[in-house]
Amino acid sequence: MSIFSKNQTKKVVVNAENHGYKPDVITFKAGKPAQIKFIPSDNMGCMNEIVFKDLGVDKTLDDKKEITVDIPTDKPGTYNFACGMDMFHGKVVVK
Numbered sequence: 244m245s246i247f248s249k250n251q252t253k254k255v256v257v258n259a260e261n262h263g264y265k266p267d268v269i270t271f272k273a274g275k276p277a278q279i280k281f282i283p284s285d286n287m288g289c290m291n292e293i294v295f296k297d298l299g300v301d302k303t304l305d306d307k308k309e310i311t312v313d314i315p316t317d318k319p320g321t322y323n324f325a326c327g328m329d330m331f332h333g334k335v336v337v338k
């Protein structure tokens with residue numbers, strides 16, 4: 244199987260005590276399907292909500308379950324994300 248047909252999946256750990264998102268910058272290659280899995284931790288606070296304003300995504304990390312966000316990779320771009328109160332930030336770069 245060609246590596247070019249492979250999905251790109253990356254994990255981000257969410258922890259309000261540990262300065263937010265680890266990592267807080269996630270890079271994907273344009274042209275391949277891409278997803279981020281947000282992994283909740285024991286210390287969530289308002290970070291239990293994940294907002295991608297540009298993508299119209301607003302999801303809740305309930306009950307310590309991870310959530311998956313699909314990232315469009317049809318063209319290069321940057322998508323910012325934040326917690327529900329817009330205090331913690333991260334960004335996704337498609338290039």
Ligand SMILES: [Cu+2]
Nearest residue numbers: 289326328330
């Ligand atoms: Cu917050």
